Amino acid sequence: MSATREIEALIDMMARLPGLGPRSARRAVLHMIRKRSVLMTPLADLMQKVAASARECLNCGNIGTGDICDICASDNRANGMICVVEDVADLWALERSGVFKGRYHVLGGTLSALDQVGPEQLRIPRLIDRVDSEAVTEVILALNATVDGQTTAHYIAEQLEDRVTLTSLAQGVPIGGELDYLDDGTITAALNARRRV
Amino acid sequence: MSATREIEALIDMMARLPGLGPRSARRAVLHMIRKRSVLMTPLADLMQKVAASARECLNCGNIGTGDICDICASDNRANGMICVVEDVADLWALERSGVFKGRYHVLGGTLSALDQVGPEQLRIPRLIDRVDSEAVTEVILALNATVDGQTTAHYIAEQLEDRVTLTSLAQGVPIGGELDYLDDGTITAALNARRRV
Numbered sequence: 409m410s411a412t413r414e415i416e417a418l419i420d421m422m423a424r425l426p427g428l429g430p431r432s433a434r435r436a437v438l439h440m441i442r443k444r445s446v447l448m449t450p451l452a453d454l455m456q457k458v459a460a461s462a463r464e465c466l467n468c469g470n471i472g473t474g475d476i477c478d479i480c481a482s483d484n485r486a487n488g489m490i491c492v493v494e495d496v497a498d499l500w501a502l503e504r505s506g507v508f509k510g511r512y513h514v515l516g517g518t519l520s521a522l523d524q525v526g527p528e529q530l531r532i533p534r535l536i537d538r539v540d541s542e543a544v545t546e547v548i549l550a551l552n553a554t555v556d557g558q559t560t561a562h563y564i565a566e567q568l569e570d571r572v573t574l575t576s577l578a579q580g581v582p583i584g585g586e587l588d589y590l591d592d593g594t595i596t597a598a599l600n601a602r603r604r605v
Numbered sequence: 606m607s608a609t610r611e612i613e614a615l616i617d618m619m620a621r622l623p624g625l626g627p628r629s630a631r632r633a634v635l636h637m638i639r640k641r642s643v644l645m646t647p648l649a650d651l652m653q654k655v656a657a658s659a660r661e662c663l664n665c666g667n668i669g670t671g672d673i674c675d676i677c678a679s680d681n682r683a684n685g686m687i688c689v690v691e692d693v694a695d696l697w698a699l700e701r702s703g704v705f706k707g708r709y710h711v712l713g714g715t716l717s718a719l720d721q722v723g724p725e726q727l728r729i730p731r732l733i734d735r736v737d738s739e740a741v742t743e744v745i746l747a748l749n750a751t752v753d754g755q756t757t758a759h760y761i762a763e764q765l766e767d768r769v770t771l772t773s774l775a776q777g778v779p780i781g782g783e784l785d786y787l788d789d790g791t792i793t794a795a796l797n798a799r800r801r802v
Contacts, residue, residue, distance in 0.1 A: 412670050415659065418651045424644065425633040432624035437655075438694055439623050441668055444656040447621065452652035454615045455637070459645040462612065462638045471638055473609045497635055 415441070467538070469514030469531055471496050485511050488545040490538065492564060494518055494552055502550065510548075513538065518556035519563055532564060539571055546573040553579065612638070664735070666711030666728055668693050682708050685742040687735060689761060691715055691749055699747065707745075710735065715753035716760055729761060736768055743770040750776065 415437065423433035440448040464470070465477035472478055479485050489510030493499050499512050515530040527533065538544060547568055551557035565574050580598035581590065590598075612634065620630035637645040661667070662674035669675055676682050686707030690696050696709050712727040724730065735741060744765055748754035762771050777795035778787065787795075 412658070412675075414651060414655050414670075415668065418648075418655050421644070421648045421651060426636050427629035427632055428624065434694060434697065435624055436622040438668075438692075440652070441655065441659045444659065447618070448652055448656040451615075451618045452649045452656060454611060454618060455645055455649035455652070458611050458615050458634075458638065459641040459649060461609070462641065471612065471635075473611075478609075495635075497631060500631065 465514075467534075468512050469496070469516055470499055470512055479511055485509065486542065488543060489548065490535070490542070490544050490546075491548040491550050492535065492561075493550050494557060494560075498550065498552075508548075510546075511542070515551075515560065518551070518554075518560040520556055527563070530560070532567065535564065536567055539568060544572055546575060549574065549576045551576075662711075664731075665709050666693070666713055667696055667709055676708055682706065683739065685740060686745065687732070687739070687741050687743075688745040688747050689732065689758075690747050691754060691757075695747065695749075705745075707743075708739070712748075712757065715748070715751075715757040717753055724760070727757070729764065732761065733764055736765060741769055743772060746771065746773045748773075 419430070419433045419437050422428055422436055423430045425433075428436065440451070461473045462471055463473070463475070465472055465480055466475050467480040468477060470477040470479060474481075487510045489508075490513050491499075491502060491508055491510060492513045492515065493502065494515050494517060496514055499514055502508050502512070513531065513535045515532070515535075517525055517530060519525055519527070519530065535547075539547065547564075549561040549564060551561045561576060568574060578601065579594065580601055581587065581594065587595065616627070616630045616634050619625055619633055620627045622630075625633065637648070658670045659668055660670070660672070662669050662677055663672050664677040665674060667674040667676060671678075684707045686705075687710050688699060688705055688707060689710045689712065690699065691712050691714060693711055696711055699705050699709075710728065710732045712729070712732075714722055714727060716722055716724070716727065732744075736744065744761070746758040746761060748758045758773060765771060775798065776791065777798055778784065778791065784792065
């Protein structure tokens, strides 16, 4: 290889990012080298800053820069609702919609006997504590509609059912979705939950 | 958004890399934040190092750490052959095969009247100089089999035809390729260049 060892090491490391393989990592590195002053150096600076400052919120598991994230620190978000999500990416997706004004609880995964993920690994005890300490009235289980996600939702529901209102996201046809392309399960769910026009 | 401004800026910048969009940039950034000590910090360090050291070879356009790249600096590669490629990625692909022992000339694109790319922008005068100064006997035109690539190859061939042997890569069925999936042009080329078994 004519590329220097550092460039090769950089390609190998970029290829470890999700969504990038060896080929796309090479393309990305070449692109960065071509734009090293306007892209590569600022990107590296930002990564250093974020690596130094980012941490998980001790309360909810969201990623922020302090021990407690902005959402948990804001009194405006204390509306008695907690939305339980699997992952910070799900939290970001909900925040982008801008419709939810409460707080979150990021599990960091789903229960899995195979992978030895139990309630403790998922901050479920912390969620139960929060229901009491933050005067929570409703817990929205916004877990993925997968088998593991629904198993985890079921487990949490069992732990909390006497204490708060438990809700889950509606299932049905996505906005802009075409029936022809939907799976049977979604069509069944949408039909069962049909509403009067 | 609950993510801090730095994280958002990082996602925006990652999304500018080829092969990554907003969604995959978010996934990559989350992954890096989770692995900040083993992945994000070392990656940022490497990017800083490469951004500071990488530069284009003044002779051939390859990327290296000095004014002259390793291949141009090595006497072992002075076998009188220059392989002309569009891009450093193409050079890397040829180097991975390990079969070419000569030197390269990286054009950095193709001729394009629309984008106002002329011979000067593509280091073509430098290629013509090299043919004389490096005692070159064969120039291999390893340009992409696209219209622009072939136009550029044709132009270079016209400039050099009296001075050196000009060759181009063979066209035909890729190794492991299935005829059923090949386009008509490739099948035509493979048939026209058929060889005795």
